[in-house]
Amino acid sequence: MKIGLDVLGGDYAPNSTILGAIEAQKVLKSDQRIVLLGDEEENKKRIEEAGVDISLFDYVHAPENISMNEHPTKAITQKPNSSVAKGFDLLKKGEIDSFASAGNTGAMLVGAMFSVKTIPGVIRPAIATNVPKLKSGFGILLDVGANADCKPEMLNQFAILGSLYSQYVYGVDNPKVGLVNIGEEEEKGNLLTISTYPLLKENTKINFIGNAEGRDLFSDHADVFVCDGFTGNVVLKLAETFYVVTLKKGFKDEFFDRFNYERYGGSPILGVNAPVIIGHGISTPEAIKNMILLSKDMIESKFIDKIKSAFN
Incomplete structure (x- = not known):
């Protein structure tokens, strides 16, 4: 198993990514290798300075970085030696089994769709x-x-992608699927949700339980919540502030601690032909470590094969 990591991606890279990789390597098996993409000599130097054997990692020299404010498509094509472009090239060739980065989200999306491509269907x-x-x-x-x-x-x-992810990566049996909406009644919502409801209701590949309101998101109402990317991103950013607010108010609570993005490492792009994970731009070493371990779990679960079967 070879897990690709963009060392140059993220606000605190390369220090944060190198330290995170070192921590992740400690819990990986000997045949599970982390491939570091970035400035090879600099990466080896930082690992040695941390008192770690450089032979524990694999290296690919990719000295260029795609910054957060660069145009994704242009950057991918104009910077072939960037860590992101090199990572997707290796993923396409099958020389690494997954690729993760806390860098430019747009570049990761473009790279995934134009290299390993979307799963047919x-x-x-x-x-x-x-x-x-x-x-x-x-x-x-x-x-x-x-x-x-x-x-x-x-x-x-x-709904299908989320169900498969919940079932095979996190081990949830027959995950319940809810459609994020403004009411529990079938006829509630906007044109999108009203039109989506009957499709989910008739979908035999999922366990659809109906609409899910905002108040249901943090309950056992469903295991998978489906919505458009605009709504989902607003919810995600709002949820992330819960943990930050509790810290600022000096309020300690186990539930709100679980809103800490570091615990989950990153967000997978579901529906492409290989495991691709996007980390938070402000990823700490702990977040990078967990992003690598999520990559491992996705590879081991053969999750991509499950999607291919479902859409075949």
């Missing part, structure tokens, strides 16, 4: 994230930003 990939449940565990929310505007058929597919 999938209209558009979606980005998924975790939402903590009040009692324990967490649900899956998607899409949270890949598709601001959606068609009903896309949300119907997001």
